[in-house]
Amino acid sequence: MTQSDEEDDYMNMVFEDAPKGPTHETALQRAARKRKEGEARARQKTKAEREAEAEEARETALATALPETNKGFKMMAKFGFKQGDTLGKSENARKEPIQVSIKEGRSGIGVESEKKRKLREAWDEAARAAKRSKEEEGDYLEERKQHLKEKKMERDLDSAQRTAERLSGQEDEDKGGQPKEEKQLKDVNVLWRIRARRREEKQRDLQQKKELDNSLTSRLPTLANDEDEEDDDSKVALGRDLNPFYTSLETELEPEDPELADFEGLPVAERLHEVLVFLREKYKYCLYCGYQYPDAAMEGCPGLTEEDHD
């Protein structure tokens, strides 16, 4: 990850092809440098800086072994001591002094390691999240693409269904059959039945709206005889005429259509596929060519799907 970041670090301020400055500094430059250095030296270090420096100096010194030039080393060498040897006669004597570790604050045992563990976990988690977000990013694009594709397929399906309906209507007319409007919903081919269904629903909505409008007008205050002008609801409520009640109930009832439900439950791609196949087989029509071929060979059409037409 870091590797690739370094590769295309567009924030990099090093201009490799920048012209190199003069190799010798001029008197002015030197004076400027000296001044800067002097300022840096004279500046009072902040407390934090001093503490950090002290700690660093300490850690460095703690990590540095005494050199062989140490006078004590020479005295020990007299008794055969060599660099890397241990003292005494036991085999597992220590070579290095015990580590000096300074405890800060009052945190209990295990807090430090717990902190480290948590830090490591957080780090791992961040790494995972970064990886995941990258994956998700890919997913999103993919999904978006899929979504668009589906949308397109839905549009294609719609036009394919329309075409199929049109062609089948033409066929029916040619045969001298019933016009589509009079056809019972269940007699419509399931491949485009949804269109007929939608139309019917729309019709019904319009109908209801009209009825509502009518009933509203009827409620407007009039001076006419109340007895005859009662609306359906009143009639129902008064128990004089129950007919409107039943009819409205009937019209509101959705007729069960498992066949349609099954078909509509299929993914859009499959539905499209079926309609396309139907169009080709029944009417030698290709949606993407937009042309009804004269024979079953459909010469000139590259294939069933849109991709074939690319």
Add this chain to the structure above:
Amino acid sequence: MATKREHTEESTSATKRVKMENGNGKLDSANNPYLAHWNDDKTASADALADFRRHATTAEQASAAEDGPLNPFTGRSLSNRYMGILKKRRELPVHKQRDEFLKLYQENQILVFVGETGSGKTTQIPQFVLFDDMPHKSAQMVACTQPRRVAAMSVAQRVAEEMDVELGEEVGYSIRFEDKTGPNTMLKYMTDGMLLREAMHDNNLTRYSTIILDEAHERTLATDILMGLLKEVVLRRKDLKLIIMSATLDATKFQKYFHNAPLLAVPGRTHPVEIFYTPAPERDYVEAALRTVLQIHATEDEGDILLFLTGEEEIEDACRKINLEAQDLIREGGAGPLVVYPLYGTLPPAQQQKIFSPAPPPTQPGGRPGRKCIVSTNIAETSLTIDGIVYVVDPGFSKQKVYNPRIRVESLLVSPISKASAQQRAGRAGRTRPGKCFRLYTEEAFKKELIEQTYPEVLRSNLASTVLELKKLGVEDLVHFDLMDPPAPETLMRALEELNYLACLDDEGELTTLGSLASQFPLDPALAVMLIVSPEFYCSNEILSLTALLSVPQIFVRPANNRKRADEMKDLFAHPDGDHLTMLNVYHAFKSEEAQANPKQWCHDHFLSYRALQQADNVRMQLKRIMEREELELMSTPFDNKKYYENIRRALVAGFFMQVAKREGNGKTYTTVKDDQSVLLHPSTVLGQDSEWVVYNEFVLTTKNYIRTVTSVKPEWLLDIAPNYYDIQSFKKGEIKTALQRVATKVQRKEAEKGKR
């Protein structure tokens, strides 16, 4: 088998010697008035111990002798109190194994004895030895070493009572700067350091017939060195017996070290302890500890609490907080009364004694029982036994000494304890009945983060003083000296180098005259050298006082609730040139007539530790005696001489030239010479003026690096007094080298000018 034969031979020779002495005694006492006291002693003690054959006695015989009616060692009749104690002594776990012990003791030269705290080993084993070894018959003694002075004193006191003798007579003790023994002493409790010092004058320790190293598991520096030494001595002295006593069961390490010596283990009187861990690490261990203590007090059954913390300040603070919170608990929650006692090394003995007082009674009859809570450093871990503790709270830290030869820092740092230490702490809860131990860390942390054993002191100490002692003991090859846990080679390297710069060792590593003299003082080599050379600076009286002051605990008292006043008082004594001179001013004031009229009150009024000053006075006396013995002149520069303080500062440089720091620019930071460590002056310093160069007594490592007890010096003195160390060529390029060069040039110019005139 061979060893057995050797022993029988020895015992016969010993008995022979005894017989001869007896014979002589009888013969001479009649006509030699000078030996009349022999006769008295012998006839008196002969009653009980006459038939005892050295290294062939039994527990039965000893018991009979113990029963009296006369004291087998003094011949005086035994008191009722003795009888009472004797009954209790015989209930101690060690007593059951007296025969077993005697058998192993008689058959072997070296024996490892393991007895948990409470088994009675420290008090009983030396007495068992007395009845079998009878050192008085060969004018020898039995020595029993203790890592701590207080333990040596209190155990000697106890054993003197058990034996119905006067402390300092048959039973005595010897600790640094205090010797309470006499010509009749046959059992001597002493610090391990004291025995080591004695070995310097008597390399084979011929005064002792048996040496017992007690609390060997504590692995103090002196015990470790003694073990290395005695391992060699037992080869030279076949008649010397050695017993290593340890409280922990990892005694196999001791066995292995002493050529597979036999082991005898005595169970302690302990009850099971249930251990609880926290589910997650604690963010603040002190906070967690206080919470735990209060929770125990509110919810757990009767029983006292022992809480381990790291240092004086932390402990005092915790005590205050527990007290406050407990008041609330009592008032609101109806909890019983709770008394809190602090416990740490520098606490006055009278206050230390308070921890043994019983828990408070319920506030009203029939109310909830009271409880005591002891907040202690790790001195309550092994050395002190407090009965009644049922709950132990262990945050898992202690202050441990750390030494690193690379930056030459010896400091007390708060560090995690070892597993062994944690077990020891838990064990404290099971002394009287089954207890509970609350560890303020997770079980996983216990397993993964704690080291197995605490590092022995020899790995955590500056060895300069030890090396000097070993050289004096005649150990030539320090590289191959057989220590149980040898330190890193660099530690020895640094020690040798420091001693060379102090001129105690020559370039070949041989002891110099100065080194030999320095080893006579029970002091750090730097202090000893400073003291020895002080006559050259006409201020040995003052340096003697200063050395004593630097060898005792902090003399300034600064109570948390009265810091301002304490600081004001300290300012009365302040000397602008530094803390050493300030301490000297305090001492002189303390010795003035005005102060000595009522020294305790005077100290109290001036926020000074009476105990520390008194101790310093005592140490001074002891050191003075050594100086007189070594014919070191005691002198002072007249006080009105303007060189009075300068001479003292110069003498200070003669000992502490390796502990010098130079200020960086005009800031507050100093850099230590040669090691280049960035340090700050400790806030307690009185050094007010701008001092470019300072000597310091201590490099303290906390989250910041501090130097403590500092006095300003002149760089010219450094070049003049310690030219070897201040060899400018050997310095790394940097500010210090440049500064020294400048000084050297100035000095040369001055001398040249002098020469012209």
